[in-house]
Amino acid sequence: MNEILNGLIQAIELIVKCDPEVMSITLRTLEITFTSTLIGVLIAIPIGGLIYFKNFTGKRSLVNLIQTLYSLPTVLVGLLVFLLISNEGPLGNFQLLFTPGGMIQGQTILILPIITGFTITGLYGVKSEIKDLALSLGASDFQTIHTLMKEAKYALYAAVILGFGRAISEVGVALMIGGNIRGFTRVITTTMSLETAKGNLELSIALGIILLGISLLINLALNHFQEK
Amino acid sequence: MSELKIENINKLYDGKLILEDINLIIKKGTSLGIIGPTGCGKTTLLRIVDQIEMPSQGKIYYNNIEISKSKNIIRDYRRKIGMVFQKPVVFKGTVLENIEYGLKIRGIDTNSTQPKIKELLRSLGLEGYEHRKASTLSGGETQRIALARALIIEPEILILDEPTANLDPLSTEKIEYMIDEIRKKNKTTIIMATHNLIQGQCLCDEIAIINNRIQQIGKPEEIFRKPENIFVAEFVGTKNIIKGNAQKIEDNLTLIRIEDINVYSTSSIEGNVYMSIRPEDITISRSKTIITGLNNLNGYVKGFLDIGTFIKVDVDVGEIFTIYLTRKTFFDLQISLESNIWLQFKASSVNVFK
Structure with a gap:
């Protein structure tokens, strides 16, 4: 019990004193996660929009598949990306294994289904009358899509935040692709899983608190948007 | 244009x-x-x-x-x-x-x-x-x-x-x-x-x-x-729609035979037809009068209903015709159930359609 309490006290100390290692890990985590979320959004929202607007055979099955991939196991993505970017893989020439770039790639793949799926659901949540209304007021196809996205914006924010949340909290891809290299690919989750095993509790707890804090901030932001 | x-x-x-x-x-x-x-x-x-x-x-x-x-x-x-x-x-x-x-x-x-x-x-x-x-x-x-x-x-x-x-x-x-x-x-x-x-x-x-x-x-x-x-x-709520058979009898006159009664119209449509007459185009009297209009039908009051400004009266002349009377006319003519009355309307007021 004492050990946990000590760990907690030391962890708070680490945070309050802005311990360089804690800060560097946190910043690296945010950098990687923000980048993968940004790339994910740029790919997934247009794809989601396209799937919503186009009618084609197999649309239902595709949406079902995307929703199934919400729970894509992180280690599976890790394995897939590993096979892709390892020296023997088709993308081996880019030397992405054990780099932040590789991690970003993996996390992006991981969150694409969530953002795409929630974009589609969000757009379906907009009343069909809105589409007719925009068209009847003279909107072009592109303007109509823009209007519908605006109507669905809170659902889209939620999709982005959910994607970010999944990326920041996953450990499979980060560990398998990043390799937890100190000062380079070491992020909050990889540090916590490895340092805990080594008995370095205060660092793990400090990072855990920070991770929780980030989640809290995300949720506050989400609530703020939803109240608007 | x-x-x-x-x-x-x-x-x-x-x-x-x-x-x-x-x-x-x-x-x-x-x-x-x-x-x-x-x-x-x-x-x-x-x-x-x-x-x-x-x-x-x-x-x-x-x-x-x-x-x-x-x-x-x-x-x-x-x-x-x-x-x-x-x-x-x-x-x-x-x-x-x-x-x-x-x-x-x-x-x-x-x-x-x-x-x-x-x-x-x-x-x-x-x-x-x-x-x-x-x-x-x-x-x-x-x-x-x-x-x-x-x-x-x-x-x-x-x-x-x-x-x-x-x-x-x-x-x-x-x-x-x-x-x-x-x-x-x-x-x-x-x-x-x-x-x-x-x-x-x-x-x-x-x-x-x-x-x-x-x-x-x-x-x-x-x-x-x-x-x-x-x-x-x-759909437009036309009253007095009655089915009959129309036959031209003169240049400008068609006779529509409806089971017990005959109605004259100026329409040129012949054969199995519907006719309608607007309640407001029908005048009534208690006794037979010589009129310029050709249709003169005798019957009795089958029912009436006060609908506010007017009183709606159903008259059975062999077919049921609905007419609207002002309160004043209704009381002046002393109309009650079974009252014997005459309906008059012009042949040109009769609308005929297939």
């Missing part, structure tokens, strides 16, 4: 023909009422005219240009139209943002249009509503916003799909007033679906009665006075 021409429109839904062979020509600045029962295809027709929905067959021409499948032509055509849907809908945001939508879509500077928006809101009884959240308004207010939103772009064609269905009396009045104002300017073509006959009569130059196909089209009074078929007659 700029006009809207709708040619041979058909629309299939799940193998069912919702619209069949619709042909309409609507001249600039006139108003056309599309009237019919629920599910008759009114909304579908309006949506096709606005090109939100495509017909299964048929074409639309505006100012002699075919509104083809080209996206740009359709969009440019649509930009000349303002549409108000039956169900009030608004975009998220303020009233002002809603009204400005059509302008922004067209790339029009919204600063210069502020006075016009203000004026429009004022005449719709929504003065000072600009910055309210549109989604918090009542159905009637929302529908008035919808009208303002359609009007701010100064459409050449205004399409209204039952704009006052299920609205409060104040909103209905404001919307009808506005439509009438636009109509008086003779600049905007109005196409309006309604199932309210009185509204159609008041606001439209012409009325088309629709039930999947056009049953009759014409000036409101023509439709009310001379329905061309049994569907229109029943």
Whole structure:
């Protein structure tokens, strides 16, 4: 019990004193996660929009598949990306294994289904009358899509935040692709899983608190948007 | 002459023909009422005219240009139209943002249009509503916003799909007033679906009665006075519709044989027909009188009902005829159940249709 309490006290100390290692890990985590979320959004929202607007055979099955991939196991993505970017893989020439770039790639793949799926659901949540209304007021196809996205914006924010949340909290891809290299690919989750095993509790707890804090901030932001 | 021409429109839904062979020509600045029962295809027709929905067959021409499948032509055509849907809908945001939508879509500077928006809101009884959240308004207010939103772009064609269905009396009045104002300017073509006959009569130059196909089209009074078929007659509430067999007996005179009675008409239609006579074209007396009109039928009062201004009296002359009497006439003639009375009406008042 004492050990946990000590760990907690030391962890708070680490945070309050802005311990360089804690800060560097946190910043690296945010950098990687923000980048993968940004790339994910740029790919997934247009794809989601396209799937919503186009009618084609197999649309239902595709949406079902995307929703199934919400729970894509992180280690599976890790394995897939590993096979892709390892020296023997088709993308081996880019030397992405054990780099932040590789991690970003993996996390992006991981969150694409969530953002795409929630974009589609969000757009379906907009009343069909809105589409007719925009068209009847003279909107072009592109303007109509823009209007519908605006109507669905809170659902889209939620999709982005959910994607970010999944990326920041996953450990499979980060560990398998990043390799937890100190000062380079070491992020909050990889540090916590490895340092805990080594008995370095205060660092793990400090990072855990920070991770929780980030989640809290995300949720506050989400609530703020939803109240608007 | 700029006009809207709708040619041979058909629309299939799940193998069912919702619209069949619709042909309409609507001249600039006139108003056309599309009237019919629920599910008759009114909304579908309006949506096709606005090109939100495509017909299964048929074409639309505006100012002699075919509104083809080209996206740009359709969009440019649509930009000349303002549409108000039956169900009030608004975009998220303020009233002002809603009204400005059509302008922004067209790339029009919204600063210069502020006075016009203000004026429009004022005449719709929504003065000072600009910055309210549109989604918090009542159905009637929302529908008035919808009208303002359609009007701010100064459409050449205004399409209204039952704009006052299920609205409060104040909103209905404001919307009808506005439509009438636009109509008086003779600049905007109005196409309006309604199932309210009185509204159609008041606001439209012409009325088309629709039930999947056009049953009759014409000036409101023509439709009310001379329905061309049994569907229109029943739909517009024509009274005294009776089935019979017509035969020409003179140049300008046809005899319609109905089981126990004969009715003369000036119509030239022969064979199995329906005849109708408007209650207000029937006069009554307690004794047989020599009259210029040819129809003189004797019967007895089968029932009567006080409906406010008038008393509705059913008279059995072999067939049941409904007539409306003023209270005064009713009491002056001392009418009661089983009273023996005579009905007189002119042959030219009898409407005959197949």
